[in-house]
Amino acid sequence: xxxxxxxxxxxxxxxxxxxxxxxxxxxxxxxxxxxxxxxxxxxxxxxxxxxxxxxxxxxxxxxxxxxxxxxxxxxxxxxxxxxxxxxxxxxxxxxxxxxxxxxxxxxxxxxxxxxxxxxxxxxxxxxxxxxxxxxxxxxxxxxxxxxxxxxxxxxxxxxxxxxxxxxxxxxxxxxxxxxxxxxxxxxxxxxxxxxxxxxxxxxxxxxxxxxxxxxxxxxxxxxxxxxxxxxxxxxxxxxxxxxxxxxxxxxxxxxxxxxxxxxxxxxxxxxxxxxxxxxxxxxxxxxxxxxxxxxxxxxxxxxxxxxxxxxxxxxxxxxxxxxxxxxxxxxxxxxxxxxxxxxxxxxxxxxxxxxxxxxxxxxxxxxxxxxxxxxxxxxxxxxxxxxxxxxxxxxxxxxxxxxxxxxxxxxxxxxxxxxxxxxxxxxxxxxxxxxxxxxxxxxxxxxxxxxxxxxxxxxxxxxxxxxxxxxxxxxxxxxxxxxxxxxxxxxxxxxxxxxxxxxxxxxxxxxxxxxxxxxxxxxxxxxxxxxxxxxxxxxxxxxxxxxxxxxxxxxxxxxxxxxxxxxxxxxxxxxxxxxxxxxxxxxxxxxxxxxxxxxxxxxxxxxxxxxxxxxxxxxxxxxxxxxxxxxxxxxxxxxxxxxxxxxxxxxxxxxxxxxxxxxxxxxxxxxxxxxxxxxxxxxxxxxxxxxxxxxxxxxxxxx
Numbered sequence: 001x002x003x004x005x006x007x008x009x010x011x012x013x014x015x016x017x018x019x020x021x022x023x024x025x026x027x028x029x030x031x032x033x034x035x036x037x038x039x040x041x042x043x044x045x046x047x048x049x050x051x052x053x054x055x056x057x058x059x060x061x062x063x064x065x066x067x068x069x070x071x072x073x074x075x076x077x078x079x080x081x082x083x084x085x086x087x088x089x090x091x092x093x094x095x096x097x098x099x100x101x102x103x104x105x106x107x108x109x110x111x112x113x114x115x116x117x118x119x120x121x122x123x124x125x126x127x128x129x130x131x132x133x134x135x136x137x138x139x140x141x142x143x144x145x146x147x148x149x150x151x152x153x154x155x156x157x158x159x160x161x162x163x164x165x166x167x168x169x170x171x172x173x174x175x176x177x178x179x180x181x182x183x184x185x186x187x188x189x190x191x192x193x194x195x196x197x198x199x200x201x202x203x204x205x206x207x208x209x210x211x212x213x214x215x216x217x218x219x220x221x222x223x224x225x226x227x228x229x230x231x232x233x234x235x236x237x238x239x240x241x242x243x244x245x246x247x248x249x250x251x252x253x254x255x256x257x258x259x260x261x262x263x264x265x266x267x268x269x270x271x272x273x274x275x276x277x278x279x280x281x282x283x284x285x286x287x288x289x290x291x292x293x294x295x296x297x298x299x300x301x302x303x304x305x306x307x308x309x310x311x312x313x314x315x316x317x318x319x320x321x322x323x324x325x326x327x328x329x330x331x332x333x334x335x336x337x338x339x340x341x342x343x344x345x346x347x348x349x350x351x352x353x354x355x356x357x358x359x360x361x362x363x364x365x366x367x368x369x370x371x372x373x374x375x376x377x378x379x380x381x382x383x384x385x386x387x388x389x390x391x392x393x394x395x396x397x398x399x400x401x402x403x404x405x406x407x408x409x410x411x412x413x414x415x416x417x418x419x420x421x422x423x424x425x426x427x428x429x430x431x432x433x434x435x436x437x438x439x440x441x442x443x444x445x446x447x448x449x450x451x452x453x454x455x456x457x458x459x460x461x462x463x464x465x466x467x468x469x470x471x472x473x474x475x476x477x478x479x480x481x482x483x484x485x486x487x488x489x490x491x492x493x494x495x496x497x498x499x500x501x502x503x504x505x506x507x508x509x510x511x512x513x514x515x516x517x518x519x520x521x522x523x524x525x526x527x528x529x530x531x532x533x534x535x536x537x538x539x540x541x542x543x544x545x546x547x548x549x550x551x552x553x554x555x556x557x558x559x560x561x562x563x564x565x566x567x568x569x570x571x572x573x574x575x576x577x578x579x580x581x582x583x584x585x586x587x588x589x590x591x592x593x594x595x596x597x598x599x600x601x602x603x604x605x606x607x608x609x610x611x612x613x614x615x616x617x618x619x620x621x622x623x624x625x626x627x628x629x630x631x632x633x634x635x636x637x638x639x640x641x642x643x644x645x646x647x648x649x650x651x652x653x654x655x656x657x658x659x660x661x662x663x664x665x666x667x668x669x670x671x672x673x674x675x676x677x678x679x680x681x682x683x684x685x686x687x688x689x690x691x692x693x694x695x696x697x698x699x700x701x702x703x
Contacts, residue, residue: 029276
């Protein structure tokens with residue numbers, strides 16, 4: 001990626017992000033990559049690095065273990081291993097063993113399921129393999145402490161066996177000599193020591209001539225002499241010779257092992273890079289956790305759509321000081337390429353500008369950024385910025401001259417893949433003339449299809465942005481009542497500088513404020529006042545909108561509660577209906593069981609009875625009586641739906657019901673205790689006690 005000027009990355013504070021990343025690195029490899037963090041322009045590289053960071057972040061957040069514990073910086077050892085004739089020490093071989101063991105653990109971790117779940121992390125080990133021979137070669141020669149094993153060669157085993165015996169023999173002989181000298185009172189307090197690799201006895205200086213042997217030295221006070229007894233000289237010589245032989249054999253074995261492992265120098269270097277790469281990915285993931293970084297949508301176009309975006313450094317600072325960070329939402333695309341932000345000083349214009357620039361740099365470096373995952377960002381090939389005072393003493397350029405030099409570079413080099421940022425466009429000169437040049441510069445940048453953000457106080461640029469295709473207005477909110485910036489960007493309208501409001505609020509003399517107003521062009525003043533009022537109205541609307549949304553949420557909550565209550569009521573009704581149906585079913589089941597019992601009894605009686613006719617009568621009584629009962633119940637139900645029974649004495653013409661079968665008729669004649677009842681076309685004579693007076697239900701309603 002190209003940058004202008006050379007200090008662009010520093011001005012956007014990218015160096016501070018790299019420092020935060022390096023602080024999470026454990027290996028020199030990872031720290032080197034963090035210090036020289038590469039900014040890509042190809043989407044395939046960016047996407048892979050972002051996915052790797054995102055997958056490792058999910059590992060950290062889920063608490064899963066990843067085997068990259070060892071901090072291995074083995075560049076020196078690997079370089080030495082590749083030099084013919086070089087010999088590595090036991091400690092160095094142990095470091096190489098840790099390297100191979102770490103790769104073994106990583107390959108075991110990436111089982112079939114992990115390779116499917118973490119495809120981007122799997123790519124790190126895709127071009128290498130695990131070689132178990134490396135561990136076997138080292139373990140056959142060295143123990144856990146890095147010492148060459150006795151059985152590494154037959155010669156070494158034989159030499160060490162002899163050494164063990166000779167040292168034991170020397171120890172026993174030395175103990176006898178010490179005991180003898182002690183009885184003579186020649187031995188000093190420290191008794192014995194080692195000098196020049198030889199075992200010596202400490203003798204009081206005045207007795208040194210009484211002890212035969214080799215004088216190896218004296219103490220600083222010259223009160224003690226160190227003598228190798230004559231009896232042990234030959235044994236010490238033999239031990240010394242065996243120790244030299246042991247050293248030569250150990251050196252030969254280590255040289256042979258170095259030669260065998262040198263074949264795998266390239267593979268071990270790859271292992272070293274793989275572990276460093278995982279350390280670097282882990283550092284990126286840890287930084288993402290710190291700043292709440294996410295993986296946004298990527299597109300191979302020049303566009304910016306930030307949702308709930310934070311400046312990472314400001315986010316960390318406010319988090320540390322327990323302050324709130326206000327997110328920003330910005331969308332720049334084909335229809336709206338350049339955003340002109342206006343508003344009061346210290347309102348957050350420059351911070352917003354830097355936020356977009358820094359997030360774009362981080363994204364193209366493979367770092368997760370603090371935005372909503374639904375954000376979408378494109379890929380740019382060059383970034384150009386103009387922030388702060390650019391006065392140049394070296395070239396004797398004024399602030400405005402330097403400003404124009406930068407704008408000249410912008411216009412000459414901008415294209416459809418350029419992202420630019422200009423703070424206070426046109427400042428440093430006469431407002432009218434500077435504003436005119438600012439308009440021309442914006443027009444040219446629009447023609448170049450560049451995407452960028454411009455901050456300004458010039459009214460003419462606010463008007464221009466409102467009517468020029470490709471340029472949109474934006475304003476930083478300001479609380480005029482409390483005289484405080486709200487650090488919130490509003491897209492689609494210009495902002496007021498609140499010059500006179502701020503002057504009045506801080507207590508400047510009203511006469512001075514009024515005099516200043518009188519010097520301002522009426523149209524200019526009215527426009528600024530209109531912008532001021534519009535912004536305050538928008539804030540009021542926004543407040544009412546939030547209240548309305550709150551009420552709507554409350555309404556939704558009440559609606560859900562009502563639905564729950566209604567569902568409960570319907571459920572209760574269904575339960576009652578089911579209970580009623582179950583009751584009827586239970587009665588029916590009980591009836592059928594009783595019938596089954598009676599029929600079984602009849603069958604049992606049939607088998608035993610001599611008089612079969614009696615059993616047949618029982619069966620008929622059971623079956624037909626039951627059938628008659630069912631018919632009567634049906635007729636009664638039909639009767640109850642049309643008539644009701646009444647009290648009184650029966651007379652000719654009354655409507656009556658026969659109790660036995662619920663048939664309805666009219667009394668035609670009464671003879672003593674009998675009555676002639678017309679049922680349909682047939683008259684019937686029945687007892688008065690067997691009928692009941694009735695009347696239609698409709699007649700009762702009329703009464």
